[in-house]
Amino acid sequence: MNPVPDAFTGSDFDAYSALVSSRVGEVRERIAAAQARARLADTVTLVAVTKTYGPEAVMAAWAAGVRDVGENKVQEAEGKMAAVDVPVHWHMIGHLQRNKAKGAVRFDLVHSIDSLRLADAVNDAAGEAGKVQRVLMQVNVSGEETKGGFGIADAAAAADALQARRHLRVEGVMTMAPFEASNDELRRVFRGARAVRETLAAAGHPAHVLSMGMSGDFEVAVEEGATLVRLGTVLFGKRASS
Ligand SMILES: *Cc1c(COP(=O)(O)O)cnc(C)c1O
Numbered sequence: 557m558n559p560v561p562d563a564f565t566g567s568d569f570d571a572y573s574a575l576v577s578s579r580v581g582e583v584r585e586r587i588a589a590a591q592a593r594a595r596l597a598d599t600v601t602l603v604a605v606t607k608t609y610g611p612e613a614v615m616a617a618w619a620a621g622v623r624d625v626g627e628n629k630v631q632e633a634e635g636k637m638a639a640v641d642v643p644v645h646w647h648m649i650g651h652l653q654r655n656k657a658k659g660a661v662r663f664d665l666v667h668s669i670d671s672l673r674l675a676d677a678v679n680d681a682a683g684e685a686g687k688v689q690r691v692l693m694q695v696n697v698s699g700e701e702t703k704g705g706f707g708i709a710d711a712a713a714a715a716d717a718l719q720a721r722r723h724l725r726v727e728g729v730m731t732m733a734p735f736e737a738s739n740d741e742l743r744r745v746f747r748g749a750r751a752v753r754e755t756l757a758a759a760g761h762p763a764h765v766l767s768m769g770m771s772g773d774f775e776v777a778v779e780e781g782a783t784l785v786r787l788g789t790v791l792f793g794k795r796a797s798s
Pocket residue numbers: 605607628649650732769770771772786787788789790798
């Protein structure tokens with residue numbers, strides 16, 4: 557495998573970009589192999605997670621053919637939106653405070669709707685902006701206290717409640733698996749998220765997206781039906797912080 561790039565230091569963008577492209581190519585092959593193992597054929601969207609990296613990471617991902625970029629902080633993302641001139645799709649993947657809802661409606665897809673109160677705030681902001689905001693319901697399958705999201709037991713009631721938010725379009729589910737989970741635990745989490753997507757669909761939402769899989773677990777996620785993976789470290793290298 558090609559080395560993971562170091563954070564861009566400002567000297568040689570072409571070399572950095574070439575390294576990111578080679579990593580993207582390798583990751584796409586691993587996604588395709590996981591799909592083949594599970595006999596799945598639908599397109600899996602690769603979201604390059606550029607949090608903590610500069611705008612060059614977005615530019616390098618774009619040059620590698622990636623069209624979707626993920627950020628976990630509104631303000632950091634807004635800086636990059638202003639700094640790049642390529643029309644990537646922006647994904648908000650991090651926990652959102654309600655007072656950031658106005659900023660959240662600048663994103664193409666908000667993955668992290670983790671409470672009805674936040675849903676209301678984003679719904680209001682979308683209404684004011686005159687748009688229907690595409691969102692995902694974040695679910696906490698493992699029940700870890702450090703992770704946000706609707707519990708599995710609350711998903712059906714939330715799916716019903718979300719029907720009334722006219723400025724939200726609930727397109728599916730996002731989840732995060734525990735770090736260092738066993739393969740069995742990963743599969744249990746990813747299957748739990750898939751079941752919630754069925755619950756959303758049954759409630760009438762256009763729930764076709766399953767956002768699951770990060771650098772350490774994306775192959776299992778793809779085998780379990782992920783339609784979108786969120787990858788940072790495996791493309792851009794270790795983050796100094798997040
Ligand atoms: C940072 C982050 C990722 C990417 O994590 P990596 O392990 O670097 O691939 C994915 N999803 C969310 C919600 C994140 O915050």
